[in-house]
Amino acid sequence: MSVDSAMTEAAGATAAAAAASDRERADWLRTVADALDANAVDLVTLADEETQLGETRLFGEVTRTTSQLRLFAEVVTEGSYIEAVIDHARPEATPPLPDLRRLLRPLGPVAVFAASNFPFAFSVAGGDTASALAVGCPVVVKTHPAHPELSRRTAAIVERALQGAGAPSGVFGTVEGFDSGPALVQHRATTAVAFTGSTAGGRALFDLAVGRPDPIPFYGELGSINPVVIFPAADEARGAELADGLVASMSLGAGQFCTKPGVVFVPRDSNTETAIDVEATAPPMLTPAIRAAFDRGVDELLATPGVDLIAGGRGGPLVLAADTATVIANPLLLRTEVFGAVTLLVRYDDTSLTGALECMEASLTATVHAESADDVRDIVTKLERLAGRVLFDGWPTGVAVTWSQHHGGPWPATTSQFTSVGATAVRRFLRPIAYQSAPEELLPPALQEHNPLGIPRRVDGVLEPATAGEVRS
Known part of the structure; x- marks a missing residue:
């Protein structure tokens, strides 16, 4: 598929992906995880042929990949990722304060660059893909030439699983080839980029992202010495x-x-x-x-x-x-x-x-x-x-996929202060929006007064825990 075709389809899926409930998107991720687990033997055999990383390592990486997908399903259904904040109006204040309510919303189509050294966990169905889909951002993955057949096979499994889970058409796609990388970053529909690779390659793409007429965030995980x-x-x-x-x-x-x-x-x-x-x-x-x-x-x-x-x-x-x-x-x-x-x-x-x-x-x-x-x-x-x-008193070559993990660092380790591993990786693909004096019926459910989602929220400066909401799972 061409870059333009993939990104056009992703753009067409943007509204439906954003409108899907957290529970629906969590179901997408769990369905993909189940499909990958069901095909693990065939996937590992193919991966070992292309990478020679060994079956033990690769089976472990499949498990990490499906665990990532399931973690992000938990993240979005738990609800705090949306950072819902409500400040009620205070007409008696000087000056008077309006009713303000804020939350995070998905950016739109995300371009993901697969890595060479993790053919599952940082590849087609890896953490970048999972964290973007979790919050309602369509994904187009630029596959890595180090494992092309595995990438195609994984993509086919992901596409079928998403279709079976009721995800909108175009919410996931892949492109191949060196030239597709710059084209993805510069495509008018791309709203953010996630990249894992070399400092030189990442910096070149970063410069393209910020040099666009409409600059977009580039989340690069680059070189690291790890003293x-x-x-x-x-x-x-x-x-x-x-x-x-x-x-x-x-x-x-x-x-x-x-x-x-x-x-x-x-x-x-x-x-x-x-x-x-x-x-x-x-x-x-x-x-x-x-x-x-x-x-x-x-x-x-x-x-x-x-x-x-x-x-x-x-x-x-x-x-x-x-x-x-x-x-x-x-x-x-x-x-x-x-x-x-x-x-x-x-x-x-x-x-x-x-x-x-x-x-x-x-x-x-x-x-x-x-x-x-x-x-x-x-x-x-x-x-x-x-x-x-x-x-x-440990060694760094092990990155736990948890709520508290941070996999990032100042330049040149990464191009931002966000993490690419762990629960808060979703923050890369969200933007804040505030509603001032909005009618209740026009507010997103997360900001409505009676908290129909039952999610954690900060109300008038006080953090309120989750409740047994009507649609939260």
């Missing part, structure tokens, strides 16, 4: 354990995770460094282009004086090392993501860690490994400024 700081007492107490955890995290999925730990700060003469041991081989990467970019990136790292290969080799994961003086003199070492199974250890002492961290750009995550004897507060404060998620 890890191992403090001295933790290194002393459990260096071998930390070494094993690091290798497992940085090599998971051949290192093709946006949350891979790319830079790890270790004390000089670290037990963690001494204990590092990596396998000689690694699984194939997703595409020849990704492999070529990985090789170039590793070459550039190793070409920097003071950077040494300390474990692994070209046939598998690599661990490099440098001291803080080297990275402070060459800050690109701390800012350039190499997508694949490579990580850089940075050896620090008591006076050099802060200076090295100040050379870093923002990331999706930052991780702290410490014991009670370690003084971590100042460093944690610095990491809070660098990342959208700060982990303690």
Whole structure:
């Protein structure tokens, strides 16, 4: 399908999608989830043929994908996502205050760019698609060439499921091909874009989105270094354990995770460094282009004086090392993501860690490994400024899909302050609208006085809990 045809159909479905009740849209999502679960074996077989990610990983990703769909069904039926607020008129105030009521409404058709490294969870039926459909925004997905047949098969399942659930025609579609990306961003019917991919590709599309005659929001999840700081007492107490955890995290999925730990700060003469041991081989990467970019990136790292290969080799994961003086003199070492199974250890002492961290750009995550004897507060404060998620005594290559999750961060981790994972991902595709002194019969149900939906609302400054509404499920 052409971009214009897909977006025209999406535009035609906009009014019906927005008018559907939360319960109806939740049913769409649950029906899609059930259909994907029913076809999981065939989908995983096809995905493994195209990605070589392995059936265990891929079955887990299908489960994550259907869980995402069901979570967003819960989000919209719970009701607080709409942020309903009512301030009754106060004619006695100075000056008098009118009756004002506000809620969030869907933007309209959303363009979603599928990712290469998550053929299910960040792809055709992934979190961006689920969160947009949940709030009544039609979706057109630009599929990824790393898994074309899987994308087509998944799209066919999604389309049939939505049709069977009574969703309006045109509420979901897909397009293919490199040229379709810019065309999607610039199409007159597109109201927002969700993208997961490289910083360079995301920035190019971001510039197109904001350069339109009518600029639109571009929600890009881009590059990320994901620094890890191992403090001295933790290194002393459990260096071998930390070494094993690091290798497992940085090599998971051949290192093709946006949350891979790319830079790890270790004390000089670290037990963690001494204990590092990596396998000689690694699984194939997703595409020849990704492999070529990985090789170039590793070459550039190793070409920097003071950077040494300390474990692994070209046939598998690599661990490099440098001291803080080297990275402070060459800050690109701390800012350039190499997508694949490579990580850089940075050896620090008591006076050099802060200076090295100040050379870093923002990331999706930052991780702290410490014991009670370690003084971590100042460093944690610095990491809070660098990342959208700060982990303690864990590893970042696992993103729980929950109400509280935040998967984002300051530029260049993302192009906005919103999350692409978790319940509040829906906020990307909504806009506020206020009604002043509106007749009751013209108000959306969420703002009507008797709260027919039974949703949580803030009324005259007081947060009121959900009630047993007539249509809420």
